[in-house]
Amino acid sequence: MTVVSLASPRRAANRRRRAPQIIEAAARVFAERGFHGATTQDIADVLGIRQASLYYYFSSKEEALEIVCLKGVEGFFEAGKAIAAGPGTARDRLSLLINSHLSPLIDRADFVRVFQRERQHLPAESRKRIGRWSRGLERIFEDVIKEGIAKGEFRADLDPRMATLAILGMCNAASSWYRKENAPISHIAAEFTRLVIDGLDKPAAGRSPRHR
Amino acid sequence: MTVVSLASPRRAANRRRRAPQIIEAAARVFAERGFHGATTQDIADVLGIRQASLYYYFSSKEEALEIVCLKGVEGFFEAGKAIAAGPGTARDRLSLLINSHLSPLIDRADFVRVFQRERQHLPAESRKRIGRWSRGLERIFEDVIKEGIAKGEFRADLDPRMATLAILGMCNAASSWYRKENAPISHIAAEFTRLVIDGLDKPAAGRSPRHR
DNA sequence: AATTCCATCTATTGAGCTATAGAAAAATAC
DNA sequence: GTATTTTTCTATAGCTCAATAGATGGAATT
Structure with missing residues (x-):
């Protein structure tokens, strides 16, 4: 034997x-x-x-x-779910979500990039499996935004689907330029968050800041 | 002869x-x-x-x-330049730029998509040429944003480079989902514009709308 | 009717690439 | 120090693909 x-x-x-x-x-x-x-x-x-x-x-x-590709998504989804279910206002959680979505770029940029751009070339089986995670992540963002609207934190006239796609598109694009721009991820995340929550617009003088 | x-x-x-x-x-x-x-x-x-x-x-x-790829960019740059140099506030022109950047998706989605994702595979010569246009377009957005800051329309604490990359990333991502979502381009552009200018946040009650 | 030109076809070359088989070498175990 | 297992190597089969050469049939021209 x-x-x-x-x-x-x-x-x-x-x-x-x-x-x-x-x-x-x-x-x-x-x-x-x-x-x-x-x-x-x-x-x-x-x-x-x-x-x-x-x-x-x-x-x-x-x-x-x-x-x-698996290494490119692993963690993303769990981290997102935990944040969405965690404490804080919708604003707070959206901010954390943006951070969490950008931070893998620090040490796994190539993996993330490949996941984003090349997963379409996977054989049907694994492509579907990975696609499910991807859609799950979309939902996490969308649900937080919807909650923000429901609770009166965010504008009521917002299309939450469009907002979700806008934010994810913005974050995902970072994988293709963040090396060249050498801005730290923390800065990118902070600017993105502020842009998404407050917009470009300058608050009219004499008004108090809305939060923070 | x-x-x-x-x-x-x-x-x-x-x-x-x-x-x-x-x-x-x-x-x-x-x-x-x-x-x-x-x-x-x-x-x-x-x-x-x-x-x-x-x-x-x-x-x-x-x-x-x-x-x-050429069919995917042609027009983009000229249209953008004309808008940036045209009349209106920075807000107005940024709104027009977003519109103009999204509208080729209506009838040239495949061309735009190929330009965005496959131009890296062009031979060095033409890749550089096309890259120049691309960076030109970035500058157009960035200049309008900088002008908006200088004129006091936009927040002074904004990082204009990050804002530019955020907006372009958001718009460019649309090429990969707009078919599935079947939302009209005009709606996408309107939501994006509003998001970028005003953000998600609900203005506190009792304040007058900032513009429009 | 004869001629010229255009668009597409058939047939094939040659290069480059993935994947396999089995040998060699390097590391580890006894 | 001999045996075993792991890792890498050589060699190559087999396929797919871009690109070329030259033929063909039909439309337009004269």
Whole structure:
């Protein structure tokens, strides 16, 4: 009978260290050239290994894309749900949502970018699964906005769907310019929040600030 | 000596009718699958002709992409410049800019989408040329916002660069959802404008509306 | 009717890419 | 230090795709 050798701690650790490097390289290359524009050779070049060696870590290019996309959304949804269900005014929670939506750019920009732009090229199965999360996140924003309207914090004549799409579009776009602009995420989030809540307009003189 | 026969009106007209169809098919396919994900066979299928026949109309797939991208920006910049230089308050002009930026979605959505997402795959030469237009458009928005601040219409504590990127991101994102949402462009533009100028916040009771 | 020109077709080349098979080397265990 | 397991390598099969060359049929021209 075959003795199934338990993976030794050290071996498992090695692999656990290597696999993420492979996926990070894939994320970088996919982010730069797009899924179909990138070759597995490009990924191997980043790592300094042979193209075929990659297939020890994933069994197809599409699987690599799926792993990258998963890392691009994971956390997003849970964090959002917690914020939406948490305490505070709709304003407060919307502000936190914007922050939470932007902060993965700090350390996972390539993953987020790939998730945003390349998930359409996933095989139907995983695309649907990931699409569900995405729509879930939309709803979280939309519900907070609706609540804000219902509670009289936000304008009643607002189209909450449009507002949601506007805010998400604004945040998502940041993934494509935030490197070039080198503004800290905290600043971007603060400006976005203020813009969304108060607008560009200057309050007329002699009035007290509405909040804060 | 060779007699160069002038293109007959009818023939020229035929070609003038056909070439745009070819490019429209390319736009559709590029928009759907991305430049590298799309094959020339896909384009030919839309038109019901053979793959090789396309090369009568363009000399490479990249050239087709360039033509599509050009149709995706043409007009944008001129229209924006005219609005920015025109009459009205900064508020008014910003509103017009948002409108003008969204309206090509009505009849050129695929072209706009391809311009936004696939222009990175153009050869260096044309990518730079098109990038220049794009940055020009950013400046138009940014200048109007700066003017609004200078004239006291907009908040003085605003970061005009962030505001510009926020507004453009918001508008550009519309190309990826406006078909599904079936809201008329005029409504989207109106909601976006209001959001950007006034924000989500409900003015405190007892105050007069700030404008309009 | 003969000729010229246009649009599309058939056929094919050649390059580039993913993925597999099996060998080699490196790391780890006994 | 020998055996085992993990990781990477070489080699290549098999496919897809962009692009070229030259033929064909029909419309327009003379």
